[in-house]
Amino acid sequence: MLAPREIDEYILPTERRVIRVRVHWSTLLWDMTQTALALGLLVAIQRYVPASLVLDNLTWYAGLVVVVRLTIIVMLWWVERIVITDKRVMLSTGIITHNIGMMPLGKVTDLTFRRTLTGRMMGYGTMVIESAGQIQALNQIDFMPRPEEIYEALAELIFGDKKQTRSHLLSKPKR
Template sequence: MAYPDALLGEHEHVVVHKHPHWKMLVLPVLALLVVVGGGSYLAALAAPLSWHLPVWVVLAVVAAIMVVWFTVAPLLRWRTTHFVITTHRLMVREGVFTRSGVDIPLGRISSVRFRHGLLDRMVGCGTLVVESASDEPLEFDDIPAVEKVHTLLHREISQPDQEDA
């Protein structure tokens, strides 16, 4: 999904647009499986009871709350988190109901580093560390293909913008 062009400046183009790596969704999916499995087991245990219907209603309500809390909310957070590199800036937008964002003009970025441990390397993600001229380094975790993103960002920083020249 492309980043909305209406949010970009004149002569600004998206170079990279990514969501956090899918590994952020492993625990929410496991939580869904545990809630569904546990709820089904408890519902089966309650089936022989004469008052099983109220138990099933309570189980369904508790399971629905848990699914929303532990699966749907993280999925929405993942989906609404954007890491975008354009020809003019690096942008990070996150949040479902309350949005927050960081914009760093490419000209103010002084260094770009990445790091990834063994698990990150196995699944293909890592942490991108961006230092700007006056701020403390910003770390962006779970960036997919972090080495490629690092290279593209470094290339954008090193190249003067061709359209502005």
């Protein structure tokens, strides 16, 4: 599994990591709900259907598949990282096939974020990063945690005064 420090191997010696976050945990809610409902259904089948060896085996293996599925989804969420350096934005995903989407900050022409009512209540938003004339590998990040904080840091890196940006970012704690 990709540890947080291993994502730093993709950072060049000439750049500095500013922000490293994981996609918001609320992306797991639907999968956890499905797992709970499936396990509840399997328990109900075990309880209310007459016992048989075949049924016991089928429900046990179905429960195992449901739990393994959720485990894999949580592992994929765990390794997915959003990394912002002073030169680029990267999205790292995948366990077996590792993918890194990247956009240089010099190509960014517009930066916006959106928050739904649910996003405001739970603390996530969607960050849209646009570049001149082409769709980049990384143009929209859904379920970005603390979007205002990240938006301000990115805007300062992209559009702010370079001297002020460096001193301001050095005083902020890294996450």
